[in-house]
Amino acid sequence: MTDYKMHLLICGGTGCKASESDEIKNRLNQLIHDLGLEDEVQVVLTGCFGFCEKGPIVKVLPDNTFYVQVSPNDVVEIVEEHIVKGRPVKRLLYTDPTNDKQISDSKGMDFYKKQIRIALKNCGFINPENIDEYIARDGYQALGKCLSELTPEEVIKEVKDSGLRGRGGGGFPTGLKWEITKNVENDQKYVVCNADEGDPGAFMDRSILEGDPHSVLEAMAICGYCIGADKGLVYIRAEYPLAIQRLKIAIKQAEEYGLIGDDILGTGFNFHIELRYGAGAFVCGEETALIHSMEGLRGEPTFKPPFPSVSGYMGKPTNVNNVETFANIPVILNKGAEWFSKIGTEKSKGTKVFALAGKINNVGLIEVPMGTTLREVIYDIGGGIKDGKEFKAVQTGGPSGGCLTKEDLDIPIDYDNLLASGSMMGSGGMIVMDENDCMVSIAKFYLDFTLEESCGKCTPCRVGNKRLYELLDKITQGKGEEQDIEKLKDLSVVIKDTALCGLGQTSPNPVLSTINNFEHEYHAHVHDGKCPAGQCKSLLRYDIVEDLCTGCTLCFRNCPVGAISGERRAPHFIDQTLCIKCGVCYEKCKFNAITLT
Amino acid sequence: MPKIKLAENTVQLIKDICVEFENKESELINVLHQVQSKLGYLPAEVQEVIAKELKTSVAKVYGVVTFYSFFTMIPQGENPISICMGTACYVRGAEQVLNEFKRQLKVEVGESTEDGKFSINCLRCVGACGLAPVVTVGEKVYGRVAPTDVKKIIAEYHNR
Known part of the structure; x- marks a missing residue:
């Protein structure tokens, strides 16, 4: 292996790729090649650094310089100044917003100071498309130790002792789940990795798979060893093309190294991993629905029990864990349950x-x-x-x-x-x-999501959520009535009690929670016809203040529906019956003559 | 929807894909993914061929196609525009961006423009929440999109 003096790590996560991190990498490589430095400096496209706000990020090792919001045009300066002359490019360093001081090492940034990285330990450090880099950071060591030194029972005990709970949301103890699946007698069992990350705004599973795919594969193999399965399946969203590509590369490399496949490390243990693709259905994050989807069916959940541990994929015992849960496993086994269980609170470890x-x-x-x-x-x-x-x-x-x-x-x-x-x-x-977010609208937003994602199998979820949505819509339109808030509460409770699966049972939560915490906002909509956050269009009113209007006609010319009238150099008026509350006049007016109430 | 007649080689293409998955009914979703990536969409006639090849009912295939939002029965525009409606994008103003696209292109969500150049869709979180609100046109991702950027984005594709 070449002994590089310097490494340039570039974030290759989805967010930074959208900001041209590929182009940064290409230009860096080109320049370094032109200068004849390719044996001295290595350019690596890594997984996500986490600090997406400031992406694309370029990190220089060994001095740990952390460049933020780098554009392809900055590449020449980075190479000429930093790499050739050894002077960091100051203008690309992160500036601490609290004191305007520049910080060069990420360890000194508030963003990173309080973080402890276990599941993300390799994200942003290694090239996810090179298995050697994973192995160099203790990769596949845990698998080797389990297969050669520990019995499945001992491994399960270690996982149980660590206190690790499912990171997909349920929080079920992972070791216990493994034990249950192990104790079911069957000739064929499966390990499934749930990578159907459908929760809008959550992207940790994608980042782990993009930045450190081997940690998940290693953990799945360990799980297979424990429960007695020789087949693993990763159910991943088709919307994550980069994660899929990196997983495929990782599986191929692990197979070439004999770390996945037949007779792993000469121990006689076989474990194969395949990918299955989701097709955009949130409910498939629920394990029974996910299993149906893998079988080529509509992703509709079924009643539990039987739990997948007993009867899952193709009717066989199946252990389903989420990506982040798996990513914790190799670290736990390397560092020990005791180390892991010291982190966290009494009932939530790590x-x-x-x-x-x-x-x-x-x-x-x-x-x-x-x-x-x-x-x-x-x-x-x-x-x-x-x-x-x-x-x-x-x-x-x-x-x-x-x-x-x-x-x-x-x-x-x-x-x-x-x-x-x-x-x-x-x-x-x-x-x-x-302060500008209307909580009634937020509840409505989530209900709209649930409505679209409800599989329609059970009535409480299919019809109940529709009714909830209609009530919320009515309130945001300013047509809410006194009893509507009570109706929302009652119906929510009924849906929670009677829906078939996790999706339906939890769908009213945003409604109940916003009413609980912000009931006054609901009342403001219903009783006063006002949206305190100024977000519900139907409740807004734009008016022109006669004294301030100069009659410049700018608003008149920009109004998309012709709701504004008036003579030149004379005050204008808004016809409220025509106004669509788009706010263009408000933004365009140079004299602050338009009010919003 | 008007009936369409599938070309002979299109039928063959579908059949080949089914064979690739050993004509197994349990591989239906994988087959649909492959066929859609080749044809762009999954009209009823295509579903009929798939059902026949996998020895299952058209109703079942249709059930699966309509269940998953990734599958579409309507052809997409040359430049499919997707507006992310994930929560992070929503709170940073994705709805206004969507409305501006609808206004400028004069189409609703799920429709294509008359000249077939553009279609608008909403999707749930591409996971680039740091760039919210996010819009994708084909494979290209646009971050921090404001309603005032919409005209410029459309113009980029108009004269291609």
Whole structure:
């Protein structure tokens, strides 16, 4: 292997690729080649660094210089200044917004300081398309140890002792799940990796698969060894082409190295992995629906029990775990259950990856120990709310979860505390909202999602959610009636109690949670005909202040529906019956003569 | 929907794909993925051929096609525009961007323009939440799109 003096790591996650990180890589390679430095400097396209807000990111090793928002045009300067002359390009360094100081090493950034990386340990460090780099960071060591030194029972005990719980949302103890599947007698069993990440705003599974696919493959093989399965299936969204491509490469390389396939490491253990593609159905994240989809059927859930551990794919015992759960396994087995169980809270061990998005300064992927508070996540790591606005709520758990408010900022985040606060862990999406977000509209947004994704099998979900949506729509249109809020509550409870699967049972959560925390906003819509956040169009009213209007006709000319009339140099008027509340006049007026109430 | 007549080689293409998956009914979703990637969409006539090849009912194939949002029975425009309606994009103004596309192209979601150049669709989270709101045209991803950028994006493809 070439002994490089310098490494340039470029983020090759979906977000940074959209900002031309491929082009940055090509230009770097070209320049380095032109300078004859290809034996000295290595350019590596890695997985996601997590700091998506500042992408594309280029990191220089060994000095750990962390360049942000790099464009292909910056490449020449990076090479000429940094690589050739050894002087960092100051203008591309990250500036700490709190004190305007430049920080060159990512370890010094607030975004990274409080993070502990277990599931994401290799993301942004290795080239995911090269198995050697994974192996160099202890890759496949855990698999080797399990196969040669430990019995399946011993491995399961280690996983149980670590306290690892399912990271897909349910929080079921992973070791226990493995044990149950192991104890079912059958000649054929399956290991399934659930990579159908459908929760809008959550992208940790995609990042792990794009940045460190081997960790998941290794863990699946270990799981297969424990439960007695020789076949693994990864069910992945077709919307993730890059993750699919990297998984395919990883499987091929692992097979070539004899780490997956027949007679792994000469131990006689066989384990094969195949990919299955989702086709855009959120409900397929539910394990019984996922299994039906893998069998080529409509992804409709069925009643549990029987659980997949007993009767799953093709009627055989099947162990389903999520991507992030698997990514924890090799680290746990390498470092030991005791080490892992020291991180986190009493009942939630280890770390959790969160996808921080919405109205927050540092959008990105973070991994923090369980028990970290929401305040630390939003203000220390997330850098606070965008544009200096007021924090209003954060939605966790996606369409199945609920919102947390200012009052919840100091609770330690773990499975149980989030449930107690009326939300849930879910897969780890955190959407931050500010004062301009209308909570009734947010509830309606999630219901719209559920409606579209409901498989239609059971009535409470198919019809009940439709009725919930209609009620919310009525309220945002300003046509809400006194009893509607009560109706929303009652119906929500009925749906939760009677729906067939997890999707239906949790779909009213956003409604209940927003009513619980922001009932005054619902009342403002219903009683006062006002949307306090100024988001519900039907409740807005644009007016022209006669004294301020100069009659410049700018609004008149820009109004798309001809609702504005008036003579030149004389005050104009808006015909409220024609106005579609698009806000163009409000934006265009140079004299602040248009008011919004 | 008007009936269409499939060309002989299209039928053969579908049959070949089915054979690739050993004409197994359990491979239906994989077959549909392959066929759609070749033909662009899955009209009823195509589903009939698939059903016959996999020895299953057309109703079952139709059931699966309509269940999954990734499959479409309507041909897409030359430049399929997708607006991400994931939560992160939604709170950063994806709805206004969508409305602007609808207004400029004069089509609704799921429709194509008359000249077949553009079609609009919504999708749920491409996972590039750091760039919200996100719009994709074909394979190209546009980040931090404002309603005022819409005209420029459309113009990029208009004269191709």
